[in-house]
Amino acid sequence: MRAPEESLAQWDSWTALAAAARADGLDRVLVCGMGGSSLAPQVLAVSAGAPPTFRVLDSTHPAAVLDSERALDVPRTLFVIASKSGTTVETLSVYRYFAARAEPRQFVAITDPGTPLETLARGRGFRAVVPHPPDVGGRYAALTAVGMLPAALLGLDGRTLLERARTLRIADAQSLGTRIADAARSGRDKLVLQPPASSRLAALPQWIEQLVAESSGKDGRGVVPVVDHQGALTADAQMAPPAGARDPLDLGLEFLRWEYATAALCERLGVNAFDQPDVDDAKRLARAELERDAAAVERIATLTPAQLARSAQPGRGDYLAVLAFLAPTAPIASQLQRLRASWSAALGVISTVGFGPRYLHSTGQLHKGGSGTGLFLVITADIDQDAAIPETGRTFGQLLHAQARGDVRALLARGRRVAHVHLAHTDALDALRP
Numbered sequence: 001m002r003a004p005e006e007s008l009a010q011w012d013s014w015t016a017l018a019a020a021a022r023a024d025g026l027d028r029v030l031v032c033g034m035g036g037s038s039l040a041p042q043v044l045a046v047s048a049g050a051p052p053t054f055r056v057l058d059s060t061h062p063a064a065v066l067d068s069e070r071a072l073d074v075p076r077t078l079f080v081i082a083s084k085s086g087t088t089v090e091t092l093s094v095y096r097y098f099a100a101r102a103e104p105r106q107f108v109a110i111t112d113p114g115t116p117l118e119t120l121a122r123g124r125g126f127r128a129v130v131p132h133p134p135d136v137g138g139r140y141a142a143l144t145a146v147g148m149l150p151a152a153l154l155g156l157d158g159r160t161l162l163e164r165a166r167t168l169r170i171a172d173a174q175s176l177g178t179r180i181a182d183a184a185r186s187g188r189d190k191l192v193l194q195p196p197a198s199s200r201l202a203a204l205p206q207w208i209e210q211l212v213a214e215s216s217g218k219d220g221r222g223v224v225p226v227v228d229h230q231g232a233l234t235a236d237a238q239m240a241p242p243a244g245a246r247d248p249l250d251l252g253l254e255f256l257r258w259e260y261a262t263a264a265l266c267e268r269l270g271v272n273a274f275d276q277p278d279v280d281d282a283k284r285l286a287r288a289e290l291e292r293d294a295a296a297v298e299r300i301a302t303l304t305p306a307q308l309a310r311s312a313q314p315g316r317g318d319y320l321a322v323l324a325f326l327a328p329t330a331p332i333a334s335q336l337q338r339l340r341a342s343w344s345a346a347l348g349v350i351s352t353v354g355f356g357p358r359y360l361h362s363t364g365q366l367h368k369g370g371s372g373t374g375l376f377l378v379i380t381a382d383i384d385q386d387a388a389i390p391e392t393g394r395t396f397g398q399l400l401h402a403q404a405r406g407d408v409r410a411l412l413a414r415g416r417r418v419a420h421v422h423l424a425h426t427d428a429l430d431a432l433r434p
Contacts (some may be wrong), residue, residue, distance in 0.1 A: 003136065003141075003143035003144050004143055004165040004252065004256070005166070006133070006144070007143055007144060007145070007148045008162050008163070010145070011158050014130075014145065014152040015158075017127075017128055017130075017149070021078045021127070024105070027053065027076055028053040028054070028072045029054045029153050030056075030072055030077055030079050031054075031055070031150055032057050032079060032094045033058060033083065033088075034091055034357070034358065035139060035214070035358075035362055036084075036138035036211075036361075037083060037088075037110070037141070038056050038058035038358075039058075039203075039207040039210055039362070040141070041146070041150035043201070043204050043206070043207045044151050044156065044248070044251065045154060045203075046202060047200045047201055047248035048154045050154055055068055058090070058358050058361075059328050059355065060090045060094075060357055060403065061396065062386050062395070062400075063327035063329070063384070064327060065094060066385065069101070075102070077098075077102065077106060078107075078127075078153070079098055079107045080110065080150065080153070081095045081110070081117065082110040082132075083110075083117050084115075084132045084137075085112065086111040086119075087116055089283070089286075089287075089399070093389045093392070096389055096391050104126055104127070105125070105126075105127045106127065107126045108127050109121035109128070109129045109130065110130045110132050110149065111129070111131075111132050112131070112132045113131055113134065131145070132144065137274050139210055139214055139215065140259050142207070142252075142255040143162065143255055147255070148162070156248065156249070161248075161249045161250075161251060161252040162252055165253050165255065167253065168253055168257055170260055173261045173264070174260055174263075176257070176261040177268065178265070178268050180261070180265050181223070181265045181266075181268035182268065183238045184223050184238075184265075185268075187235075187317065188237060188238040189223050189317065190223075190224045190226055190234065190238070190319060191223050191225045191238055192239050193205035193225055193226060193227050193229075194239065194240060194241075194243075195228075197242060197243070197246055198245075198246050201243060201251070201254075204243055204254060205225075208240075210363065211258055211262050214362060214363070214365040214366065215262045215263075215265075215271075216265060216266050216269060216366070217363075217366025217367070217369045218272070218275070218276075218278065218370070219369065221269050222269070223269075224319055224352070224366065225240075225363075228337065228353075229350065230337075231341070244257075277365075278365050278369040278410070278414075279360065279364060281413075282360055282368070282406050282407045282410040285405075285406035285407070285410050286402050286405070286406030287402075289401075289402035289403075289406050289409075290398065300408050300412070300420060302378075302418045303418060304419060308376075308377060308417055308418070308419040309434040311375065311417050312348070312349055314347065314349050316373065318374070319349050319352065320340070320349055320352070320375045321351070321374050321375070321376050321377070322339060322343070322354070322377050323353075323356055323359060323367075323378045323407070324353070324354070324356060325380045325381075325400055325404040326380075328355045328358070332426055332429075335429045340353045342434065343377070346434040347375075349375070356378075356400070356403060356404055364407065367411060368410055368414050368416070372414070374416060374417070375417045376411055376416055376417065376418045376419070377419050377432070378404060378411075378418060378419065379421050379422075379423065379429070379432070380401055380421075381426050382423070382425065383397040386398075
């Protein structure tokens with residue numbers, strides 16, 4: 001609620017940090033974070049038409065890590081390591097990888113005061129440690145340093161963006177959330193997010209998706225946000241109003257509007273908008289998978305894709321989630337969208353798609369804590385080129401597959417319908433059509 005005012009007071013310090021980094025020859029930026037720590041910077045980068053020298057990394061797939069290294073001139077890169085808790089395994093793994101290849105002065109941490117990341121950053125001599133407001137949840141942090149420091153590094157007019165956010169009509173935003181909740185309570189719990197009018201704002205629905213899903217999906221309730229919907233609306237769906245923003249500098253207003261709307265939505269549903277109780281369970285199970293001896297890793301018994309398809313009950317509000325622990329590239333994303341569309345058409349249900357482990361910090365809470373109407377198609381594949389995570393004795397590929405197995409176990413423990421398919425190569429994705 002106070003983020004626009006508090007960030008306005010800090011804006012000059014963030015632009016000064018950005019200018020000093022550029023003056024020192026750090027003219028590339030890699031933002032490393034997950035969920036709320038990565039999606040707001042991604043929205044701002046897309047809206048600003050960021051050059052290839054500004055990237056956001058929110059994946060532990062080795063192909064994504066190696067691609068970021070190849071795309072950026074590492075000695076000229078400023079690394080923004082963002083983790084509210086200071087313990088996010090994905091973010092710290094990426095930090096360790098690049099810390100072995102860059103100087104401490106190339107790193108900036110954004111984290112709560114007193115976290116392990118703050119201790120590490122100060123001990124190793126980071127360029128700066130920027131405090132994350134302790135009383136602001138990660139997915140509500142877009143207008144704090146989490147979004148505004150990247151905005152300064154992008155050269156955006158953050159003052160104007162924040163001033164526009166202050167013009168929000170709070171009652172209207174709360175009314176939006178109440179209307180969405182009332183429709184969900186009447187059986188229309190799938191919220192289709194329309195593409196923004198401007199292609200420059202195309203990443204905004206993904207930010208809204210994680211905000212609504214992780215906030216509302218608990219205690220057997222929740223709203224299922226749907227991005228990039230294809231085809232006609234199902235009877236259990238409602239259409240979200242289109243984003244009013246047309247200018248990147250309107251994004252602050254849009255962020256704050258949806259934050260207030262989501263809080264009101266959750267209040268109407270009777271759930272806590274600010275916790276995520278089922279996220280930690282998947283993390284715990286992923287850690288357990290990592291600790292297993294490689295030779296002892298067993299296949300987890302799940303449904304086959306055919307059995308998953310037969311379990312669908314369109315008239316009862318089922319939805320399909322394609323959860324892919326694959327390299328987050330544009331060609332694979334297109335394949336997944338085609339796969340999703342074919343399943344939706346065959347089953348008569350609405351569908352979503354998410355890359356792992358990114359979705360664990362976005363829709364993962366909803367999948368495990370929500371209404372239980374999801375069908376989950378989890379996809380993993382062999383990794384062509386792995387990369388070691390320094391200081392851990394593990395690789396990114398091992399971490400990625402442990403996270404996949406951990407989430408499969410977490411879903412199964414809640415009685416969810418799950419099919420896990422492991423492919424030799426992503427060329428076989430098309431064969432998964434029902």
